[in-house]
């Protein structure tokens with residue numbers, strides 16, 4: 574199966590959201606092929622040394638928040654569905670379900686990704702983090718959101734907390750403008766951007782002062 578490279582917030586040289594959707598579509602189409610076409614494609618790909626086509630139900634293991642978790646999924650299952658419905662990890666939320674809002678954001682191998690359009694099978698062997706595992710201490714991102722009213726209805730909040738943490742982990746000295754660009758893959762319907770940015774800046778300043 575082709576590795577997906579979801580767009581990474583804050584990295585302008587990365588793939589665009591359109592590239593990401595195109596890549597996911599190809600991967601998903603490969604994953605759900607059934608019938609005679611599967612056998613032919615299997616043979617062709619084996620000859621090319623490519624991974625074999627998956628169908629039916631597959632056993633997978635995912636490393637989620639430091640724990641090895643095993644489950645069965647259909648090859649087309651998204652990381653979001655697998656986390657929420659198979660592994661009871663409900664921090665990432667389903668809102669748009671189409672790589673637009675960021676409510677489903679999870680961190681895979683250090684990169685913020687839209688888990689609603691990332692295939693679970695493609696995350697095997699990678700490190701998956703959701704906000705359930707985040708520190709909530711005095712200088713943490715979750716604490717800063719609380720201190721700066723970074724939420725109203727809260728639908729977007731898990732995704733924003735995750736996106737901010739992922740970005741600041743990589744760019745601890747980021748400016749407000751850089752943070753603004755770095756988390757622009759996330760949308761807040763209530764318009765709580767002022768609080769979100771204030772929370773991110775609070776953490777960035779605390780990190781610089783440490």
Ligand code: FES
Pocket residue numbers: 666667668669670671672673674675676677678687688689690
């Ligand atoms: S639910 Fe995944 S981007 Fe909106």
Ligand code: FES
Pocket residue numbers: 723724725726727728729730760761762763764765
């Ligand atoms: S707080 Fe309501 S969508 Fe962000």
